[in-house]
Amino acid sequence: MSTPQLVVHRDKELMAQAAAARLITKIVDAQASRGSASVVLTGGRNGNGLLAALAAAPARDAVDWGRLDLWWGDERFLPEGDPERNVTQARKALLDAVPLDPERVHAMPASDGPYGADVDAAAAGYAEELARAAGPENHGAVPTFDVLMLGVGPDTHVASLFPELPAVRETERTVVGVHGAPKPPPTRVTLTLPAIRSAREVWLLAAGADKANAAAIALSGAGEIQAPAAGAQGRSRTLWLLDATAAAQLPRSLYPPASP
Numbered sequence: 001m002s003t004p005q006l007v008v009h010r011d012k013e014l015m016a017q018a019a020a021a022r023l024i025t026k027i028v029d030a031q032a033s034r035g036s037a038s039v040v041l042t043g044g045r046n047g048n049g050l051l052a053a054l055a056a057a058p059a060r061d062a063v064d065w066g067r068l069d070l071w072w073g074d075e076r077f078l079p080e081g082d083p084e085r086n087v088t089q090a091r092k093a094l095l096d097a098v099p100l101d102p103e104r105v106h107a108m109p110a111s112d113g114p115y116g117a118d119v120d121a122a123a124a125g126y127a128e129e130l131a132r133a134a135g136p137e138n139h140g141a142v143p144t145f146d147v148l149m150l151g152v153g154p155d156t157h158v159a160s161l162f163p164e165l166p167a168v169r170e171t172e173r174t175v176v177g178v179h180g181a182p183k184p185p186p187t188r189v190t191l192t193l194p195a196i197r198s199a200r201e202v203w204l205l206a207a208g209a210d211k212a213n214a215a216a217i218a219l220s221g222a223g224e225i226q227a228p229a230a231g232a233q234g235r236s237r238t239l240w241l242l243d244a245t246a247a248a249q250l251p252r253s254l255y256p257p258a259s260p
């Protein structure tokens, strides 16, 4: 696993724009070297801010949108089209504006989808979809994601891995159903830490004063059961993208001081 690196931006708007530029470059590079790219999206304010910034970036046209696989790190288990679903928000922020291949947009199941209201069956179904997309080098579990993005919640949750709940303790399955999440809605589907850690790069997004305590806890040696963000690491790179307010409680030894 990789040691976290930090990039601190002046404010959340600049953070979203810089992260969007970084993502465009990653996708273009992956498509140039491997033919296609694979990205895991996050929900939440920071994830949607990044997608909106990407939609507004002229360089978005450098991406070959038809050769991009999109997956989700978690989903709120609600009916298709519900405005609180992460995929609905992502479509509004970016996906409806770019020429994606619908076959490569791998939304997590909805509560009125093929598995009905059975969130555990929905999670197992998504795990099977991931396994079908995996190559021999992935040992049948999940494809190699180029970039997996995670918003960091004020309680240090990432995806729908909340402190101390069973999902964050999962060591075998790649996707699980979540029951009783402390943040609404209580029923969710989430990638597990083993699936998250299979990504080449994991990017954690934290902007806003309500993320400062979470960032400080997760980056100061907390355990992943108590602080799930601490367990989110990529195979090649773990990158925390913060704004100055979210970084305010971090020891300055963790990142270089901003220029005056």
Ligand SMILES: O=C1O[C@H](COP(=O)(O)O)[C@@H](O)[C@H](O)[C@H]1O
Binding pocket: 042, 043, 044, 045, 046, 047, 073, 074, 075, 076, 086, 150, 151, 152, 153, 154, 158, 159, 160, 183
């Ligand atoms: O509910 C969720 O929350 C987290 C963090 O969201 P934020 O609005 O506090 O940034 C998000 O990463 C996750 O995907 C989402 O389902």
